[in-house]
Amino acid sequence: MMKALYYKTLENGVVKCKLCPHYCLIGDNEHGLCNVRVNKEGELYSEFFEKVTAIGLDPIEKKPLYHFYPGSTILSVGSLGCTMRCLFCQNYRISHPTPQSYDDSNLFTVKAIVKMASEQENNIGIAFTYNEPGTFYEYMISVAKLAKPTGLKTVMVTNGYINREPLEEIIPFIDAFNVDLKAFSESFYKSITNSRLAPVKKTISRLSSSKKHLEITNLVIPGMNDNYSEFEEMVRWIAGETGDRTVLHISRYFPNFQMQIASTPINILIDLYAIAKKHLKYVYLGNVFDVERDTTYCDQCHNSLIVREPGKTTITGLDKLGNCTQCGNHVLDHI
Numbered sequence: 001m002m003k004a005l006y007y008k009t010l011e012n013g014v015v016k017c018k019l020c021p022h023y024c025l026i027g028d029n030e031h032g033l034c035n036v037r038v039n040k041e042g043e044l045y046s047e048f049f050e051k052v053t054a055i056g057l058d059p060i061e062k063k064p065l066y067h068f069y070p071g072s073t074i075l076s077v078g079s080l081g082c083t084m085r086c087l088f089c090q091n092y093r094i095s096h097p098t099p100q101s102y103d104d105s106n107l108f109t110v111k112a113i114v115k116m117a118s119e120q121e122n123n124i125g126i127a128f129t130y131n132e133p134g135t136f137y138e139y140m141i142s143v144a145k146l147a148k149p150t151g152l153k154t155v156m157v158t159n160g161y162i163n164r165e166p167l168e169e170i171i172p173f174i175d176a177f178n179v180d181l182k183a184f185s186e187s188f189y190k191s192i193t194n195s196r197l198a199p200v201k202k203t204i205s206r207l208s209s210s211k212k213h214l215e216i217t218n219l220v221i222p223g224m225n226d227n228y229s230e231f232e233e234m235v236r237w238i239a240g241e242t243g244d245r246t247v248l249h250i251s252r253y254f255p256n257f258q259m260q261i262a263s264t265p266i267n268i269l270i271d272l273y274a275i276a277k278k279h280l281k282y283v284y285l286g287n288v289f290d291v292e293r294d295t296t297y298c299d300q301c302h303n304s305l306i307v308r309e310p311g312k313t314t315i316t317g318l319d320k321l322g323n324c325t326q327c328g329n330h331v332l333d334h335i
Contacts, residue, residue, distance in 0.1 A: 002049030078130025125153030184234035
């Protein structure tokens, strides 16, 4: 265990966690909503510090990050817990842990993770992913701080449900973020994720102003968050708040966990893609086989820049500075 950051001890030994907007009030020997932070005699602890449930080398495109060192690999690390309770959770076995899932974790010290990342061939860095990395915040920031001087890149794949103070502390040590914007209505967030939209929007806005690399993912669930008008409102907000060059991934949903609605129809994804392209220059479809809508084209001359096929990413029209080889338009800052 590791003493947690961001909490306050109240009367009678109750602890108020200040890491995320839930502000859980946690009694002695009890856990917060994420189920991995425990109150021990008036002190809050990260119960699974340095315990990893999933680790492996992934293509950077799986995070998904399409405009951040395309074609590279990154060491991906996950632990346990989540700050949301999404009914459709795609990683529920580690995001909503049971006592049995605790047995599936392995000990990786902070130094061991950085050493492993440094020794992997063609590896650009470390991604905190698989489950919500905010739940293992102390581990993440410790690894990121140690990795930074080595030149390793760091990535946080997050639901964005984090308070401003811990967000400000982690930003200097993370190079790229992918935020899962699950919908654009408070009712969806409340009923389907047991959280709120407003804090996620604040996180996205702050990350955009930080000038760190930012991409956004929206998982489309039929009948739940696929309303065309609401989707266009979301895309307009992204373009206005973070800029029309912000990358948006529109991903296909598949039934999982407590939601068994049929998978997203392809025609809906294509319609939403067309709506998004009216406002954003770089939009991609995820969890589908669609090379055309997975390819990066220059937003000025439509030259093919990066072609993505299953298991293969090919840079076809970018120079080493991230400029289009045909018209010179600057597209990527990280290549």
